[in-house]
Amino acid sequence: MTTNKHTGPLADIKVLEFAGLGPAPFAGMLLADMGADVVRIDNARSPDYKPEDVESRGRQSIVLNLKDETEKAIAMELAEKADILIEGYRPGVMERLGLGPEPLLQANHALVYGRITGWGQDGPLASKAGHDINYLSITGALHAMGTREKPAIPLNLVADFGGGAMYLVTGVLAALHHARRTGQGQVVDAAMTEGVISQMNMIYGDFHAGTWLDERENNVIDGAAPFYHVYQCADDKWISLACIEAPFYRAFLETAPLDDDQASLMAGQWSRDSWPEQIALLESLFKTKTRDQWIAHFTDADVCIAPVLSLQEAPEFEHNRVRGSFQVLDGITQAGTVPKFSTTPASTPDSVQRKDRHRETILERWGIKPSE
Numbered sequence: 438m439t440t441n442k443h444t445g446p447l448a449d450i451k452v453l454e455f456a457g458l459g460p461a462p463f464a465g466m467l468l469a470d471m472g473a474d475v476v477r478i479d480n481a482r483s484p485d486y487k488p489e490d491v492e493s494r495g496r497q498s499i500v501l502n503l504k505d506e507t508e509k510a511i512a513m514e515l516a517e518k519a520d521i522l523i524e525g526y527r528p529g530v531m532e533r534l535g536l537g538p539e540p541l542l543q544a545n546h547a548l549v550y551g552r553i554t555g556w557g558q559d560g561p562l563a564s565k566a567g568h569d570i571n572y573l574s575i576t577g578a579l580h581a582m583g584t585r586e587k588p589a590i591p592l593n594l595v596a597d598f599g600g601g602a603m604y605l606v607t608g609v610l611a612a613l614h615h616a617r618r619t620g621q622g623q624v625v626d627a628a629m630t631e632g633v634i635s636q637m638n639m640i641y642g643d644f645h646a647g648t649w650l651d652e653r654e655n656n657v658i659d660g661a662a663p664f665y666h667v668y669q670c671a672d673d674k675w676i677s678l679a680c681i682e683a684p685f686y687r688a689f690l691e692t693a694p695l696d697d698d699q700a701s702l703m704a705g706q707w708s709r710d711s712w713p714e715q716i717a718l719l720e721s722l723f724k725t726k727t728r729d730q731w732i733a734h735f736t737d738a739d740v741c742i743a744p745v746l747s748l749q750e751a752p753e754f755e756h757n758r759v760r761g762s763f764q765v766l767d768g769i770t771q772a773g774t775v776p777k778f779s780t781t782p783a784s785t786p787d788s789v790q791r792k793d794r795h796r797e798t799i800l801e802r803w804g805i806k807p808s809e
Contacts, residue, residue: 443495445472445774445783450613451803453519454496456480459569459593460553460601460629461525462492467606468521469495470774470786476799478503478512479792486789488767495786497795503534511805516541516548518803520616521609523551528558538624548622551609553601557628569593569629572600576633581640585654600632657681663715664689664706667745674728675745678719685741692738693722 450473454465462477469475475496486493499515501508513536516522522541524531531537531552538550555572556562562575573579573596583589608625616622643649654660664680680686686706695703699718705711723731728744735742746754752763752770764773766788774783800806 443469443472443474443784443786444781445470446778446781448472448474448781450474450521451519452476452521452523453478453515455522455524455526455531456483456498457525459525459597460605460627461523463598463602464523464551464553464605464609466492466495466786467602468523470783471778472781472783473521474802476515476803478515481792483792485792488769488789490789491766491769491771493789494766494771497787497790497799498792499796499799500793503536509535511800512536513541513544514805515803517545518805519545519548520613521549521551523553523605523609525553528554528563542622542624546622547616547620549609549612549616549625550622551605551612551625551627553605553627553629555596555601555629557631558626569596572596572629573633576630576637577641578633578637580651581637581653581659583653584660585652588653595636596629596633600634600636601627601629604632604635661709661712663703663712663719666716666719668719668723670723670726670728670731672727676723676728676731677743677745679741681741685739688738689735689740689742692735692740694734695722 447468450468452465452468452473452475454461454475454477456462456477456479465475465477477493477496477498479498479500481500481502486498499511501512503509503512516536532539541550542548552558554563555567556565569592570579570590573591576596578595579588582591605625605627608627612623612625640649644651649656656662658665658681660666662681664678664686667675667677669675678689680689683706690700690703693703699722702711702718703715726734732742732744744750744754751757757763761773763770764785765771766786774786
């Protein structure tokens with residue numbers, strides 16, 4: 438029988454992924470990167486995958502018409518063989534297809550049935566459409582990010598991938614640990630809103646302690662503080678400065694080319710009334726050299742400073758190259774496999790595969806004989 442050739446800590450895990458958008462395919466990518474044998478069920482009507490669809494890397498797919506009883510039976514057989522199932526449809530869709538948790542857990546008692554939605558499987562908004570910033574909106578996170586004038590839009594990293602995919606992966610792996618210990622599977626209901634609220638725990642703790650103001654650009658890490666800020670340089674590129682702790686701030690003051698009056702103004706790190714004036718001073722200072730000149734200036738100092746790199750620059754940055762943080766598959770620059778494991782290192786993932794290309798291989802590998 439054909440076996441999964443991937444290596445990594447999840448090399449003995451079978452995952453069945455129902456094709457979707459956003460966090461579900463991203464979670465499938467993470468599981469595949471860590472060695473799991475991830476098979477995706479695709480719809481014939483959806484566009485085929487392209488090399489740049491990098492969140493689809495590392496797994497093979499089979500096209501099934503889930504409204505056809507014969508092909509739905511294949512999906513059910515795959516679910517019987519799977520350790521984990523992940524889907525990202527609106528609540529009720531899988532049930533209407535006859536592939537909800539109840540029949541599949543009856544057929545496979547140890548199955549971990551992972552579900553990811555924006556709002557969760559129940560609640561007043563459960564069936565409502567939404568996207569990343571909508572989910573962020575009800576958590577307090579979107580209100581907290583941005584300038585005084587308006588909230589910022591933080592790509593779709595915070596709710597979609599951070600609050601969604603990461604919590605789905607955490608949940609299904611925790612449930613898999615329980616299933617392997619007890620033989621009992623379960624449903625994992627991951628909601629992007631709740632993942633974001635979980636990520637906001639520190640901020641809510643500080644808010645209730647009175648150390649976080651419920652206004653943008655009024656806190657240490659939201660742009661109000663001069664020592665946790667971004668500054669434009671002479672070449673219009675940017676650097677990030679994050680010298681919160683006293684030793685790092687002291688190292689910054691000792692290394693920065695400040696005259697006595699400027700050093701005196703900057704000495705009051707926690708004098709909030711001086712922060713606007715300090716920011717103005719540093720804005721003028723950083724405008725006197727290019728970004729790379731400033732990074733070179735602080736190279737030997739233990740100062741929390743970094744260049745703000747473009748998408749073009751980041752893969753070529755020395756630290757990223759040494760770590761192998763990026764890789765190139767089919768000519769597409771993309772993230773390497775993360776995290777890194779010392780005993781069970783993951784292999785380089787397969788590049789993005791076309792739909793239904795490995796149908797027979799999948800069925801053979803999972804021990805399923807196609808019906809006549």
